[in-house]
Amino acid sequence: MELFDAHIHSEGRSIEELKKMSENGIKKALTCAFYPIQPKYGETLIDLFRKLVEFESYRGKKADMKIYAAVGIHPRCIPPNWKDVIKFMETDFGYVAFGEIGLEDGDDKETEVFKAQLILAKRLDVPCIIHTPRRNKKVITEKILKILEEISFPEDLALIDHVSFETFEMIQEKQYHIGLTVQPEKLSVREAVEILNKYGDEKIVANSDTGFSESDMLAVRKLYDACRNLKITAENAEKFLRI
Amino acid sequence: MELFDAHIHSEGRSIEELKKMSENGIKKALTCAFYPIQPKYGETLIDLFRKLVEFESYRGKKADMKIYAAVGIHPRCIPPNWKDVIKFMETDFGYVAFGEIGLEDGDDKETEVFKAQLILAKRLDVPCIIHTPRRNKKVITEKILKILEEISFPEDLALIDHVSFETFEMIQEKQYHIGLTVQPEKLSVREAVEILNKYGDEKIVANSDTGFSESDMLAVRKLYDACRNLKITAENAEKFLRI
Numbered sequence: 060m061e062l063f064d065a066h067i068h069s070e071g072r073s074i075e076e077l078k079k080m081s082e083n084g085i086k087k088a089l090t091c092a093f094y095p096i097q098p099k100y101g102e103t104l105i106d107l108f109r110k111l112v113e114f115e116s117y118r119g120k121k122a123d124m125k126i127y128a129a130v131g132i133h134p135r136c137i138p139p140n141w142k143d144v145i146k147f148m149e150t151d152f153g154y155v156a157f158g159e160i161g162l163e164d165g166d167d168k169e170t171e172v173f174k175a176q177l178i179l180a181k182r183l184d185v186p187c188i189i190h191t192p193r194r195n196k197k198v199i200t201e202k203i204l205k206i207l208e209e210i211s212f213p214e215d216l217a218l219i220d221h222v223s224f225e226t227f228e229m230i231q232e233k234q235y236h237i238g239l240t241v242q243p244e245k246l247s248v249r250e251a252v253e254i255l256n257k258y259g260d261e262k263i264v265a266n267s268d269t270g271f272s273e274s275d276m277l278a279v280r281k282l283y284d285a286c287r288n289l290k291i292t293a294e295n296a297e298k299f300l301r302i
Numbered sequence: 303m304e305l306f307d308a309h310i311h312s313e314g315r316s317i318e319e320l321k322k323m324s325e326n327g328i329k330k331a332l333t334c335a336f337y338p339i340q341p342k343y344g345e346t347l348i349d350l351f352r353k354l355v356e357f358e359s360y361r362g363k364k365a366d367m368k369i370y371a372a373v374g375i376h377p378r379c380i381p382p383n384w385k386d387v388i389k390f391m392e393t394d395f396g397y398v399a400f401g402e403i404g405l406e407d408g409d410d411k412e413t414e415v416f417k418a419q420l421i422l423a424k425r426l427d428v429p430c431i432i433h434t435p436r437r438n439k440k441v442i443t444e445k446i447l448k449i450l451e452e453i454s455f456p457e458d459l460a461l462i463d464h465v466s467f468e469t470f471e472m473i474q475e476k477q478y479h480i481g482l483t484v485q486p487e488k489l490s491v492r493e494a495v496e497i498l499n500k501y502g503d504e505k506i507v508a509n510s511d512t513g514f515s516e517s518d519m520l521a522v523r524k525l526y527d528a529c530r531n532l533k534i535t536a537e538n539a540e541k542f543l544r545i
Contacts, residue, residue, distance in 0.1 A: 070313070071316055071317075072316050073314055073315050073316050073319055074314075074514070074515060074516050075516055076316055076319075094349070094353075095353065095357045096349070096352055096353050096356050096357050098349045099345070099348065099349055099352070100343070100345035100346070100348065100349055102342070102343035102345035102346055103343070103345055103346045103348075103349035103350075105342065105343065105346075106337070106339070106341045106342055106343055106346035107346075109339055109342070110337075110338065110339050113339050114338045114339050118514070121516075271317070271361070272317060273317050273318060273364075
């Protein structure tokens with residue numbers, strides 16, 4: 060059994076903890092770009108992306124876990140020269156996805172940066188991990204779906220993440236992938252299983268979002284123990300990310 | 303009992319682990335700047351320094367640990383525009399020391415960057431955490447001491463770190479502070495106690511260097527348990543850093 064945690068921030072976890080995840084069957088993970096303060100410089104994000112691709116995969120190897128990198132500008136990390144960052148994202152330096160990108164407050168600047176990344180992803184055929192916020196989740200998710208439709212974004216390249224009971228149906232209806240974040244303040248294991256029983260396991264991808272904050276890094280394993288479903292805890296993620 | 307770990311890389315430790323350190327009496331720590339890949343841009347280091355001062359101290363608060371920041375250009379992290387980084391270090395943004403700075407291979411570029419930082423530290427009266435490498439430790443330490451003398455660097459502002467049996471006496475002779483890094487591949491608790499018994503506890507400062515690699519984050523606590531000496535596990539560090 061090889062589980063896949065489809066959204067972590069491995070930088071916030073020590074190498075001993077990555078080992079513990081691996082020992083619990085989480086043998087693969089996607090680490091997503093995020094900078095925990097507002098970066099002053101786009102250059103910081105470019106070096107961060109290189110770090111995710113080079114150093115985090117190296118730490119993963121040491122922990123017997125395959126760590127893949129998603130790179131992109133999170134709506135809370137937009138530097139003044141963000142266009143330079145997007146230019147760098149055009150080059151092929153070893154990432155497998157864009158992420159996390161998306162909207163937090165949904166203002167004009169966020170929308171502009173999000174859209175620019177989606178247009179690039181569409182052109183380069185890159186899967187995207189799309190963040191939805193805790194606050195105002197429904198309204199912001201609706202805004203995200205509208206943007207995706209506006210630019211005819213391919214369904215198979217979009218995973219809408221941190222989906223809740225409130226936003227599940229509108230995303231499934233549009234045929235996008237659905238990220239279920241199993242965490243105390245997001246979905247419990249029991250709630251994730253409930254969703255699974257109600258809606259099936261097509262295009263559903265589980266993750267822990269473990270990283271800089273206190274969090275349950277074994278969430279995907281616990282979900283697997285509760286449902287014994289490898290599609291949502293490994294296979295769907297690998298298919299979406301083409302791994 | 304409030305212990306002080308005088309050299310960590312808190313970024314490599316999760317918030318749960320920082321809590322564990324705090325629960326074990328390590329209530330204060332100095333987190334030192336290091337970027338785990340060669341940064342392409344000095345801007346990356348500037349944002350890193352801001353991250354250490356703002357975000358790591360915030361994580362510390364959540365873990366009931368006071369985290370102070372040391373900023374500086376590690377010899378393995380020299381970006382092309384390193385002079386811009388040093389310019390930023392002139393401004394007062396909340397750090398308590400420069401570190402880790404020093405030499406790794408000891409080539410001309412490293413020497414130039416190290417010296418520039420020392421000269422700034424002397425002018426601004428800032429304590430410095432000075433790295434010595436694993437390889438060639440004796441030769442490189444001699445080189446570091448020579449540079450310090452060349453620029454008449456104040457003894458009270460220099461802590462030479464990762465000191466070994468081989469380099470201890472030459473540093474003590476010059477009246478610099480001495481960092482003892484207690485880690486499996488560096489000094490064992492037993493060896494650190496041996497040094498203490500032989501040379502006393504003046505200007506000796508213990509640390510774990512815990513961070514990005516696998517390491518014993520409770521090393522300072524274990525040393526305290528073995529020697530019950532608060533000078534080397536707290537007071538000397540606080541005095542040196544003027545905390």
